[in-house]
Amino acid sequence: MTNDIYGPFPGGAAFPDPSWSAALTQGQRARYEELGTNLDVVERRIADACAAVGRARDEVTLIVVTKTYPAEDTALLAGLGVTDVAENRDQDAAPKAEQCRNLPLDWHFVGQLQTNKVRSVVRYANHVHSVDRLRLVESLSAAVLKSERPELGCLVQVALDKEHGEGAHRAGVAPEDVAEITDAIADTPGLRLDGVMTVAPLAGPLAGDPARAFERLTEIATAVRTAHPAATMVSAGMSGDLEQAIAAGATHVRVGTAVLGVRSPLR
Secondary structure: OOOOOOOOOOOOOOOOOHHHHHHOOHHHHHHHHHHHHHHHHHHHHHHHHHHHOOOOHHHOEEEEEOOOOOHHHHHHHHHOOOOEEEEOOHHHHHHHHHHOOOOOOEEEEOOOOOHHHHHHHOOOOOEEEEEOOHHHHHHHHHHHHHHOOOOEEEEEEEOHHHHHOOOOOOOOEOHHHHHHHHHHHHOOOOEEEEEEEOOOOOOOOOOOOHHHHHHHHHHHHHHHHHHOOOOOEEEOOOOOOHHHHHHHOOOEEEEOHHHHOOOOOOO
C-alpha cells in the first residue's frame, strides 16, 4: 500500500529487525520522528501521573487509538515500540489489521459493536472494550467458538451518565446493570472477563468532572473484582484526561490525538 506521503508499506518481512528503518522514505522518516516525539511526551505524562499517586509506571498500559489514520502509521508506531493499538470501526480496522498482521501488536476494539460485525472483529481483536448487552455477549461467544480462536478478552462498557437517568440511547451499561453483564461474560464459553471501560460522561452530575467519573468507575471495578478476581483491567482516560484516570486507578489509557496529532487524516 502506498499513498501521497508514504512509499512502500513500512512493515514488511524485515520487521522488527532494526534494519527495517533504513528503508523508510523521507516522508516516512519525518512521520516516524513526529510520532516518536509525541510518544515521548505522552510517556512522560503517564510516568509523572503514576509518580504523583505512588504507582509504578508498569501498572499502566498505553493503548494508541489509531482510528482514521493509515496502516502505515500503525507500522511506524510498532517500530517505536508501541504494542497495543485500538480501532473503533470494523470497516477500517479489519483491512488495517490484515495489512499489519506480521507486526507484534495487540489489537483492541473500542467502538460500539454491532452484532453483524462480530465475526469480522473476532478475527483480529484480542480485546473488545465495548460489551454492553447480553445479545452481544452471545454473538461474540458464537463467533469465537466457530473460529476456534483463543478466548476473547471482554470489558464491560459502563455508561456513568445512565446512573442518573441521562444518555438512554448512548452505548454502555448503566452501573446498576454491570453485574449482570459481567456474570454473563464470565459464564460464557470462548470469552474472558477482563474488566470495565468508560468514557468521561458528557451529561449528568459527573459531566465535566473526569476525576470524579473515574473514581466512580474504580468503585464499580472493585465490585466486579470482588466477584471475578481476574477482571483487573480498568480502561479509562484519553488524551485530555489520562492523568485523572491514572490517579483513579486506570490500568489502560486510550490515547489518540496526543500521539497521532490533529493533522488531516489520510484516507
